[in-house]
Amino acid sequence: MATATAAQLDFSDVDGGTRLRAVGPWTVRTVGDLEPSIDKAIADVSGAAVLDLSGIDHIDTAGAWLLTRLQRGLSAKQSSVSVEGASENAQRLLEALNPTEREVPPPPPEIGVAQELVEAIGRTMYFSWQDFLAGLNILGGVTRGLVRAVADPARFRLTSIVFHIDRTGLRAVPIIALMSLLIGAIIAQQSAFQLRAFGAEIYAVDLVGILVLREIGVLLTAIMIAGRSGSAITAEIGSMKMREEIDALNVIGVDPVEVLIMPRIVALVIVLPLLVFLADMAALFGAGLVSWAYIGLAPEAFIDRVRDAVALNTLFVGLIKAPFMALIIGIIAASEGLSVRGSAASLGQHTTAAVVKSIFTVILVDGLFALYFAAVNY
Numbered sequence: 001m002a003t004a005t006a007a008q009l010d011f012s013d014v015d016g017g018t019r020l021r022a023v024g025p026w027t028v029r030t031v032g033d034l035e036p037s038i039d040k041a042i043a044d045v046s047g048a049a050v051l052d053l054s055g056i057d058h059i060d061t062a063g064a065w066l067l068t069r070l071q072r073g074l075s076a077k078q079s080s081v082s083v084e085g086a087s088e089n090a091q092r093l094l095e096a097l098n099p100t101e102r103e104v105p106p107p108p109p110e111i112g113v114a115q116e117l118v119e120a121i122g123r124t125m126y127f128s129w130q131d132f133l134a135g136l137n138i139l140g141g142v143t144r145g146l147v148r149a150v151a152d153p154a155r156f157r158l159t160s161i162v163f164h165i166d167r168t169g170l171r172a173v174p175i176i177a178l179m180s181l182l183i184g185a186i187i188a189q190q191s192a193f194q195l196r197a198f199g200a201e202i203y204a205v206d207l208v209g210i211l212v213l214r215e216i217g218v219l220l221t222a223i224m225i226a227g228r229s230g231s232a233i234t235a236e237i238g239s240m241k242m243r244e245e246i247d248a249l250n251v252i253g254v255d256p257v258e259v260l261i262m263p264r265i266v267a268l269v270i271v272l273p274l275l276v277f278l279a280d281m282a283a284l285f286g287a288g289l290v291s292w293a294y295i296g297l298a299p300e301a302f303i304d305r306v307r308d309a310v311a312l313n314t315l316f317v318g319l320i321k322a323p324f325m326a327l328i329i330g331i332i333a334a335s336e337g338l339s340v341r342g343s344a345a346s347l348g349q350h351t352t353a354a355v356v357k358s359i360f361t362v363i364l365v366d367g368l369f370a371l372y373f374a375a376v377n378y
Contacts, residue, residue: 006023018050027059038069042070051082052085053086053087068097071098131335146266161267161270165267167229169267169271169274172225176221176224180212183212184282184286184287185287191204214314215370216283217283219366220279222326222362225272225329226355238337238350242347261334264330264333265326265334269330275322276321325365329358333354
């Protein structure tokens with residue numbers, strides 16, 4: 001039985017230079033033994049060199065990398081290196097490892113700051129328009145699902161809606177109540193502190209009542225729900241998209257918008273006004289405690305002052321905004337979930353985008369409502 005030739009690198013002097021003959025298998029199993037020979041050749045050989053690869057039995061990427069390192073080491077010493085006797089496989093590996101044999105793409109053209117800014121604005125506007133169209137598509141699907149449910153009550157997924165009411169509404173009560181209580185207390189304390197210089201501490205109650213009921217209560221609750229429930233909706237739908245569950249629903253003839261998105265959005269629209277009312281009451285309770293402890297206003301006097309300062313329409317302003325904000329949060333969260341591609345990084349990016357876009361849009365819509373109610377004097 002023939003004995004396999006050991007991997008080695010032989011040196012021999014020829015006219016005008018040195019002949020380096022690679023012998024045996026140059027593979028990942030033998031590169032450790034060959035490295036000293038490579039280092040010795042780079043150190044000792046000078047002048048022209050011929051690299052003879054005809055004696056190689058088998059070569060893989062590790063062996064080709066050693067030969068490439070030998071070529072570069074000799075070239076760095078201003079030695080000319082020629083390769084001969086390479087098999088087709090060896091030639092292909094050497095070409096793949098030699099960056100001079102590959103086409104290097106040209107560097108991207110340099111653009112000025114102004115052009116880069118214009119491009120960024122245009123790109124943002126384009127994607128904003130795409131997000132708007134995707135949101136309209138989801139809104140249309142939800143509306144169609146509700147119309148079908150009215151025509152055929154058996155299609156109405158009451159169990160799913162109740163489940164999501166519990167998850168997005170009931171389980172959010174503690175954090176919403178605590179946050180609103182603290183915000184109301186802080187606003188009352190700061191208002192009283194600033195108004196004390198004018199001897200008008202009592203007007204802190206008016207400020208808290210109007211600010212909380214018209215703006216702060218609904219805005220902070222919507223932001224909290226966008227971060228808590230909106231991100232959860234995006235993550236759930238995005239995970240289903242990654243596992244191709246949504247594609248499976250389409251294959252069996254089930255509308256994913258009607259099954260997955262409509263119950264979540266309906267639940268949000270139901271629970272957000274209730275959470276806003278709870279947040280308003282918690283904020284007023286916190287403001288009442290601070291008014292009692294900080295400016296000595298008794299709870300009965302605080303309630304009477306709030307009753308005189310706040311009309312019923314002030315409470316309704318916040319409650320009217322809540323369903324619209326819930327609809328916005330649900331549509332954005334679902335749209336980002338459906339945009340997830342098959343990677344964990346994509347899921348994280350779209351979940352973050354859902355929260356950021358929801359919060360921005362909620363604040364924008366709150367400002368538009370404020371302008372509208374001021375214009376109609378409500």
